[in-house]
Amino acid sequence: MTVWGAAAVDEAAGAGVVHVGARDVVTPLARERARELGVEIVVGSPTALVSPAALPTAGPPLATRPLPDPASVSARPGSAPRPVRPPSGALFRRGAPLAPSSGRPSPRRGSAADGRGGRVARVGRVVVVGAGNVGMIAAMRLADADTFDEVVLVDIDEGRAAGIALDLSHTAALSGFTTRVRGVGTVEEAGHAAYVVLTAGRPRTPGMSRSDLIATNAEIVGDVAARVARTSPDAVIVVVTNPLDEMTQHAWVSSGFPPQRVVGMAGVLDTARFQALASLAGAGAADGVAAWALGSHGEEMVIPLSQATAGGRPILERVGPADLDAAVDRARGSGAEVVGLLRSGSAFMAPGMSAARMVLAMVADRGDVMPAAVLADGSYGIRDVYVGLPARLGRGGVLGIVELDLRPAELAALREAAERIRERLGALT
Numbered sequence: 001m002t003v004w005g006a007a008a009v010d011e012a013a014g015a016g017v018v019h020v021g022a023r024d025v026v027t028p029l030a031r032e033r034a035r036e037l038g039v040e041i042v043v044g045s046p047t048a049l050v051s052p053a054a055l056p057t058a059g060p061p062l063a064t065r066p067l068p069d070p071a072s073v074s075a076r077p078g079s080a081p082r083p084v085r086p087p088s089g090a091l092f093r094r095g096a097p098l099a100p101s102s103g104r105p106s107p108r109r110g111s112a113a114d115g116r117g118g119r120v121a122r123v124g125r126v127v128v129v130g131a132g133n134v135g136m137i138a139a140m141r142l143a144d145a146d147t148f149d150e151v152v153l154v155d156i157d158e159g160r161a162a163g164i165a166l167d168l169s170h171t172a173a174l175s176g177f178t179t180r181v182r183g184v185g186t187v188e189e190a191g192h193a194a195y196v197v198l199t200a201g202r203p204r205t206p207g208m209s210r211s212d213l214i215a216t217n218a219e220i221v222g223d224v225a226a227r228v229a230r231t232s233p234d235a236v237i238v239v240v241t242n243p244l245d246e247m248t249q250h251a252w253v254s255s256g257f258p259p260q261r262v263v264g265m266a267g268v269l270d271t272a273r274f275q276a277l278a279s280l281a282g283a284g285a286a287d288g289v290a291a292w293a294l295g296s297h298g299e300e301m302v303i304p305l306s307q308a309t310a311g312g313r314p315i316l317e318r319v320g321p322a323d324l325d326a327a328v329d330r331a332r333g334s335g336a337e338v339v340g341l342l343r344s345g346s347a348f349m350a351p352g353m354s355a356a357r358m359v360l361a362m363v364a365d366r367g368d369v370m371p372a373a374v375l376a377d378g379s380y381g382i383r384d385v386y387v388g389l390p391a392r393l394g395r396g397g398v399l400g401i402v403e404l405d406l407r408p409a410e411l412a413a414l415r416e417a418a419e420r421i422r423e424r425l426g427a428l429t
């Protein structure tokens with residue numbers, strides 16, 4: 001299956017016709033562009049003319065998009081164990097394309113493994129800003145996926161970016177990827193990207209909270225986000241730099257991007273930590289645990305146990321409440337625990353893998369639902385602040401927020417987390 005974007009229609013404008021396969025997907029933006037340019041979209045044979053409106057799309061209007069059965073929602077992390085309400089869709093103008101028309105690299109007519117046994121159309125370039133520990137692991141996973149034409153590492157320490165890139169490129173035969181890897185000193189030298197993973201900034205040192213990083217990292221994140229907006233005006237930015245929720249909102253403001261194209265990574269990592277800890281507590285294999293780490297990436301992290309399952313059954317059937325509470329507490333403090341052991345730098349393997357997983361989920365465009373820092377749109381009674389919520393991801397970023405059936409105390413904790421983030425953002429401005 002190939003996903004046909006607007007750029008493919010632009011390319012075919014001279015010929016006046018685009019031939020697509022019967023199982024291909026034509027994005028809403030491509031259909032809109034075809035109408036504008038008078039390009040016909042032909043399915044199957046050149047004689048079988050099909051109206052663009054009759055084609056399957058990658059993104060039907062959200063309010064009408066049926067949610068998959070909860071059992072089929074992406075399980076790593078967080079298959080929703082209970083029925084979920086549809087995405088609110090309030091982030092979007094109904095029927096609007098998810099990304100502006102200019103410049104998004106069109107999927108190539110090749111395809112690559114999506115890491116789950118399927119194939120996805122290749123994408124041009126992903127840029128990882130910050131070739132430190134987290135950036136290095138994220139870049140490695142992104143190259144390994146063999147989904148992009150190019151992975152580019154950017155760091156103010158240009159030699160580090162180039163060195164990591166060269167080292168990573170030497171693993172091509174070992175991992176079996178054809179993706180090119182480059183390391184440069186600026187976002188501009190990296191060139192236009194479809195996705196940008198933003199890890200530039202300082203990590204914590206022992207005794208520091210993530211919030212202690214806010215002033216230093218806000219300067220870096222604001223500058224990088226503004227540069228990304230100029231170089232790659234249609235990119236999706238995945239923010240990793242801490243303090244995560246505040247930096248994601250800051251990147252959104254600094255980039256001027258629509259909120260669906262700026263998303264923060266923390267919940268995927270925090271959920272993975274809980275899955276590992278619940279497994280140690282007797283819940284069975286870590287990847288058989290489904291849960292959601294929501295709220296803030298820090299003290300106000302919320303892991304609603306009403307939504308957690310192990311082996312498809314409520315997790316409380318396998319692990320006692322005291323042990324589960326201990327697992328939640330330890331997941332909340334896992335970052336500090338790693339910082340304390342390392343004494344220099346913070347966790348990077350699970351964070352780098354988590355960031356790459358989000359990007360690859362977007363590229364695969366399966367509509368996976370993952371916990372992510374997104375701009376709250378009124379769902380859960382929260383609005384206008386970035387906070388960790390279950391988000392449906394697609395090629396253009398966040399497709400919508402999914403509402404879980406939380407208990408009153410869980411909902412209250414989530415709202416409290418949002419308010420604390422809002423307060424810290426107030427101090428930043």
Ligand SMILES: NC(=O)c1ccc[n+]([C@@H]2O[C@H](COP(=O)([O-])OP(=O)(O)OC[C@H]3O[C@@H](n4cnc5c(N)ncnc54)[C@H](O)[C@@H]3O)[C@@H](O)[C@H]2O)c1
Nearest residue numbers: 130132133134155156200201202203240241242265266351
């Ligand atoms: N969201 C999460 O779940 C999560 C998890 C772990 C780490 N983090 C955060 O991610 C960030 C990176 O962590 P790390 O361990 O990779 O740190 P690191 O120090 O190893 O790497 C950061 C890199 O950013 C580079 N950098 C600084 N300013 C830059 C700029 N303006 N442009 C380009 N590069 C620049 C530095 O030279 C350095 O190589 C930290 O803020 C850390 O707290 C977040």
